[in-house]
Amino acid sequence: MMIDFFIAYRPLIDLFLLHTGYALGQYLVLRSGTFSIGSAGLTAIGAYTAASLTVKLGLPVPLSILVATVASVLISMLLAWPLTRLRGVYQAIATLAFVQVVLSLNIYAEGITGGAMGLSGIPKAVGTWTLLISVAVAIYLVASLNNSRTGRAFDAIRQDEAVAVSLGVAISRYQLLAFALSGALAGYFGALEAFHVYSLEPNQFGFPFLVAVLSYVVLGGRHSVWGPVVGTAVLVALPELSRPLADYRMLVYGLLLILVINFMPRGIVDTWIDFRKRRLRVQAAQVREKEAA
């Protein structure tokens, strides 16, 4: 029974795992108070770098993945340099431009990326287990970070930069760090995707991809590490649960986002955690009152 489920839904599970990795990368920059939507570009860089190193130069797969991840980290840090001087919607616009540049390169740098034809004949070296372990490790790392001085600094910066700086938080250093880690996740999972799907095509990591990844985080929540995981699960499963919806995927995403932003601005997971905390507080207050009486 369990095995049947696993076999039938394996492509969906793989998709969920890959996209959870992307969502975590997007989550990290948002958490540090940077409105960057450039992770789609970094994912493309990771995927193309890894694929071309193996297909064209014959590098072993693990080495290609490593180089692709490092390349994404470096480019992400380069991107951070101008971006941490911008704020809010200007960051979004600048990173959107970055994604467009990467997409154009995918098409015009034919020698490396295969141009409009894309890259094919990529060895399939990544399966469900690799993805599962990768996601588990990524969740562990992000959760550890959240529960440390670095995570607390991210939270303070996101909520009020003036307060953060007045308490000695070096804002640009932490945002550079968030970009580096986000680049690592985007590039690494991009490379995994390359070795998972046989071929890459230039528009794979375009605007619809970017909106999807952003939606995972907005829907799931931006505080708890489980926010992006749950958001991805819901949005990946949704078109499968109701087949007719699949054709209108972007429409459904758009509607869901509007609803969530208006009625559940903290996302599914964080809203639920808040609700639980409030109940516990009420219970604690009742206990105190009883003791007093």
Added chain:
Amino acid sequence: MSKALILDGVSKNFGGVVAAHEVRMQVPAGRVTGLIGPNGAGKTTLVNLITGMLPLTSGSIRFGEDEISQLSAHEISRAGFARTFQNIRLLKEATVLENLLIGFHQRESSSLLANLLGLPASRRETRRTTDAALALLERFGMRHFADFPAAALAYGHQRRVEMMRAIASEPALLMLDEPVAGMNDVEAGELGDIFKNLSQQQGMGILLIEHNIRFVTKMCEYIYVLDGGRIIAEGSPAQVVSNPAVIAAYLGS
């Protein structure tokens, strides 16, 4: 802890507007020094200059022997400065406890690798910081508010949380920007006792910026009066309140 903050000829122009002109001030350790002046006198600008939020046009700001006016804002904080804000600034999505945790940031030192891998050093640090924050809440009688969302607290309590967050790092110099605004005399008196305690028992230097003249004259041994970006009077509370220039600035001539 016995260093004094010294402002020497500090000036700041915004285009043609002079927000601070040749300001000379001293805030010694272990005392509460007052800074008063009518609305728009440039009091908050002065705090922003001291904390590095704004660059100086000219002049020098020293802490003990060290020139600090060239440091960036977070470095100045690390040199031992902390402040509260005129319009309370708490982290609104965070609980009271989480608001205090960030106050300890500069006391924490675990490495990024330890943070990322969740090594014992990082976990221990988080536990230590949480214990310290809870102890601070206990000391100010707010332990049972720890898990409350900061934004849900009453005004007076929000002020307290902001102040606790500022003193969490045990700064050598604390700048309070209208800490008792909107409070009644009883609440103001309670906070006043805390400030006195911090300066006298812990040797903290405190710069108190206030509108409430009664409160300032009760708290401070030495008061500066700012108007139009200039120090127009300074001295003991008695000297300052009887100074004709001060009366003119407050009541209009």
